[in-house]
Amino acid sequence: MIKKLVVAFSIANLCFFRAWREILSPQTLSRLYFWKEYPIHAAGEALAINLLLVTSILLVGFTVLWPRGRLARNFVRVVFLVVLLRALNAVRAQFEPLSTGQLRAFLGSAGYFIAGLIIFGLLIFLIIRFGLTRVARAGVVVALILSPLGLIGLIQLSWLTVKYRDFWHDQPAAPLLKSTNDQPRVVWLIFDEMSEYQAFANRPPGFSMPNFDRLRAEAVSATNAFPPAGHTTQSMPALLTGKLIASVKPSAPDELMLQFPDRPGPVKWSAEPDIFTEAHNAGFNSALVGWFHPYCRIEGSRLSACVWQPANLFGDPDRFSFSKNLWKQQADLLMLVPGTKLLRTWLSPRSFDDYRAPHLAAYETLLAAAKRAVVDEKVGLTFIHLPVPHPPYIYDREHAVSDIKGERQYLDNLALTDRALGELRNAMEAAGVWERTTLVVSSDHWWRADFWRPVKNFWTTGDAAIQSNRVDHRVPLIIRLAGQRTRATYTPAINTVLTRDLILEFLGRRISRPDEITDWLDRHRTIGESPYQAYDDPE
Numbered sequence: 001m002i003k004k005l006v007v008a009f010s011i012a013n014l015c016f017f018r019a020w021r022e023i024l025s026p027q028t029l030s031r032l033y034f035w036k037e038y039p040i041h042a043a044g045e046a047l048a049i050n051l052l053l054v055t056s057i058l059l060v061g062f063t064v065l066w067p068r069g070r071l072a073r074n075f076v077r078v079v080f081l082v083v084l085l086r087a088l089n090a091v092r093a094q095f096e097p098l099s100t101g102q103l104r105a106f107l108g109s110a111g112y113f114i115a116g117l118i119i120f121g122l123l124i125f126l127i128i129r130f131g132l133t134r135v136a137r138a139g140v141v142v143a144l145i146l147s148p149l150g151l152i153g154l155i156q157l158s159w160l161t162v163k164y165r166d167f168w169h170d171q172p173a174a175p176l177l178k179s180t181n182d183q184p185r186v187v188w189l190i191f192d193e194m195s196e197y198q199a200f201a202n203r204p205p206g207f208s209m210p211n212f213d214r215l216r217a218e219a220v221s222a223t224n225a226f227p228p229a230g231h232t233t234q235s236m237p238a239l240l241t242g243k244l245i246a247s248v249k250p251s252a253p254d255e256l257m258l259q260f261p262d263r264p265g266p267v268k269w270s271a272e273p274d275i276f277t278e279a280h281n282a283g284f285n286s287a288l289v290g291w292f293h294p295y296c297r298i299e300g301s302r303l304s305a306c307v308w309q310p311a312n313l314f315g316d317p318d319r320f321s322f323s324k325n326l327w328k329q330q331a332d333l334l335m336l337v338p339g340t341k342l343l344r345t346w347l348s349p350r351s352f353d354d355y356r357a358p359h360l361a362a363y364e365t366l367l368a369a370a371k372r373a374v375v376d377e378k379v380g381l382t383f384i385h386l387p388v389p390h391p392p393y394i395y396d397r398e399h400a401v402s403d404i405k406g407e408r409q410y411l412d413n414l415a416l417t418d419r420a421l422g423e424l425r426n427a428m429e430a431a432g433v434w435e436r437t438t439l440v441v442s443s444d445h446w447w448r449a450d451f452w453r454p455v456k457n458f459w460t461t462g463d464a465a466i467q468s469n470r471v472d473h474r475v476p477l478i479i480r481l482a483g484q485r486t487r488a489t490y491t492p493a494i495n496t497v498l499t500r501d502l503i504l505e506f507l508g509r510r511i512s513r514p515d516e517i518t519d520w521l522d523r524h525r526t527i528g529e530s531p532y533q534a535y536d537d538p539e
C-alpha cells in the first residue's frame with residue numbers, strides 16, 4: 001500500500017511540475033520587494049491541496065479498477081504509462097534548452113516530428129518485446145526514483161516560508177516627538193509620472209488644471225526641473241536621500257540596494273540616512289503615504305505614521321488568491337492532454353494585463369490616507385507619493401468620475417492629479433492648516449510615452465496627439481511657502497535631487513520668502529538632466 005501511495009504521489013507531483021517551478025523560481029523571488037503580501041502562501045497552500053487531491057484520485061482509481069480482471073488491469077497500466085510519459089514530457093518542456101521551440105529550431109519541424117515518432121515507436125517495440133506488465137513495472141521504478149522530488153519541493157517551500165516570514169511586516173512607527181503649533185509644516189507631494197510639458201509648458205487647448213493653476217499663482221515654479229532618474233525604483237530613494245543614485249537593486253522584501261556613484265559598493269536603503277532621519281534629528285515628526293516602494297517595511301521606524309500600497313505592475317494580482325491558484329493549477333493539468341488549449345484558456349483566462357482596477361484601488365486608498373496625513377498637527381514633514389498620472393488610465397475627465405473600462409488617456413489621469421491636489425488643499429483649508437503649510441509638488445520622472453506605447457491600457461490613440469516630438473524629460477517643481485501670495489518663475493535648469501536640502505531649509509526656518517528660494521536654487525544647482533535615464537533596473 002505504501003508503495004502505491006508513493007507512486008501515486010510521485011505521479012501527481014510530476015503533473016504539477018509547472019506550478020512548482022513558478023513558486024520556487026528565482027524570478028518570482030526577485031520581485032518580492034514590490035509585493036505587499038507573500039505570494040508563496042496562496043500558491044503553496046493551493047499546490048499542497050492539489051497534490052493531495054490528485055494523489056487520492058489516482059489511488060482510488062487504482063483500488064477500484066485493479067481487482068476487476070485482466071482487461072481492467074491492462075487499462076490501468078496503459079493510463080499509468082500515458083500519464084507518466086505526458087508528465088515527464090511536460091517536465092522536459094519546462095527546461096529552456098529542451099523546450100519545444102528550442103528542439104524544433106535544433107531538429108527542424110520534420111526532425112522534431114520524426115524524433116517523436118521514434119520515441120513512440122520505441123515504446124511500442126518495448127511493449128511488444130517485453131509485454132505491457134514489465135514496461136509498466138519499469139514505469140513504476142521511474143516514478144519511485146523521482147518520488148523524493150515532491151518531498152524536496154515541500155521542504156524548500158517550508159524553508160522559504162520560514163526564511164521570508166519576518167520580512168513582510170511594516171516596521172513599528174517612531175515614537176512621537178513633542179511638537180508645537182508654531183513649528184514649520186511642510187507637505188512634499190510627488191505625483192508619479194507627471195510631465196511639465198503636457199501639464200504646463202505645452203498644455204493641449206481646452207484642457208484645464210484649475211487647482212494647479214491656482215497653486216502656481218501663489219508659488220515659485222521651476223520650469224526646467226529634471227528628476228534624478230527615469231524610473232520610480234531609482235528616483236524615489238534619490239529624492240529622499242538627496243543624492244543621485246547610479247543604480248538600484250531589490251535584495252529582499254524589505255530592502256533596496258543603492259549604488260551611489262561615488263561609493264565603492266552598494267549600500268542598504270534601510271541603513272542610509274534620508275530626509276526623515278534629518279527631520280527627526282531636527283525635532284520634527286514625519287509621516288509618509290506612498291505608492292510603489294514598500295516604504296513602511298524599509299524605513300517605517302523613522303516615521304510616526306506610514307501607509308503604502310504596491311504597484312501591482314509586476315505580475316498577476318491573482319497570485320495572492322488561494323482559490324484562483326487552486327483553479328489555475330488544476331486547469332494547467334489539461335496541458336498534459338493534447339489539444340485542450342482552448343478549453344484551458346476558457347477555464348482559466350489570463351486577465352492580468354489589465355491593472356486598472358488595482359491601480360484605482362491603490363489611488364483611492366492612498367488619497368484617503370493622504371487627506372488624513374496632511375492635516376495632522378503633530379507632523380512637521382508629510383511626504384505623499386501618489387500613483388497618478390502614472391498609467392494605466394483610471395479616470396473620465398469629461399464626467400469627472402473614475403473609469404476602468406473605457407479607453408482613456410494620459411490627460412484623464414492628469415485631470416485626476418489636479419483633482420487630487422484640490423482635495424488635499426480642501427482638507428488642509430478645512431482643518432485650518434493650509435496657510436501655515438509649505439507645499440512642495442513635483443514628480444519622480446517624466447511621462448515615458450516611448451516606454452508605454454506597446455502596453456495595453458497604458459497607451460491609447462489619444463496619447464499620440466499630445467506627445468512632444470522628442471520625449472520631454474522635465475517634471476514640475478512647484479513650491480508654495482506658507483502664506484505666499486505672489487507668483488514667481490525660476491527658469492535655469494535644475495535637478496530635483498536638491499529638493500531634500502531645500503525642504504530642510506524650510507524646516508530650519510532659514511528660508512521664508514520666495515526670493516530666498518530662487519537665491520538658494522542659484523547657489524545650489526549643479527546639473528539639470530540626470531545622467532541616469534534608463535527605465536529599468538539592471539539585473
Ligand SMILES: [Zn+2]
Pocket residue numbers: 192193231232390444445
Ligand atoms: Zn514613477
